[in-house]
Amino acid sequence: MYKKGIFVATSFAVVAGLGAFFSGIPVSKAADIDAKKLYMTHCKTCHGADGKPTDLGVGLEARDLTDAAWQAKATDEQIIKQINDGTPEKMMPFKEKLTPEEVKALVPVVRSFGKK
Numbered sequence: 001m002y003k004k005g006i007f008v009a010t011s012f013a014v015v016a017g018l019g020a021f022f023s024g025i026p027v028s029k030a031a032d033i034d035a036k037k038l039y040m041t042h043c044k045t046c047h048g049a050d051g052k053p054t055d056l057g058v059g060l061e062a063r064d065l066t067d068a069a070w071q072a073k074a075t076d077e078q079i080i081k082q083i084n085d086g087t088p089e090k091m092m093p094f095k096e097k098l099t100p101e102e103v104k105a106l107v108p109v110v111r112s113f114g115k116k
């Protein structure tokens with residue numbers, strides 16, 4: 001009985017913690033939502049595992065995400081918007097496929113390509 005009580009209390013703390021985790025959505029923490037895996041699943045085909053466009057990406061005129069000048073210029077909002085809305089005939093929109101948290105979590109992944 002006593003032990004079970006502790007178990008329930010612990011589970012509750014975990015659930016409450018998760019709630020706080022997702023509602024706060026600090027970009028860096030959201031990266032723990034396996035953002036790298038999301039990138040590898042949805043983005044790598046065109047943008048490459050390391051941000052350098054693949055042949056397919058180059059054919060569609062995808063930018064080199066490791067480009068320091070672009071990294072300095074692009075805002076997180078622009079990156080989020082691009083992932084959500086895409087570009088007609090170049091990059092598909094992801095707002096139907098990914099949750100807002102997942103899209104946000106991809107920003108630090110995109111940023112990581114700019115850091116050498």
Ligand code: HEC
Nearest residue numbers: 042043045046060061062063079082083087090091094106
């Ligand atoms: C079908 C290929 C394809 C896939 C898949 C794809 N992209 Fe793109 N992406 C492109 C192309 C092409 C562009 C350039 C669009 C343009 O010129 O407007 C682009 C542009 C971008 C840009 C903006 C770069 C700039 O010029 O400002 C970002 C950021 C980006 N993609 C991130 C992602 C992320 C993150 C994913 C996965 C969720 C993803 N892309 C999936 C093809 C793709």
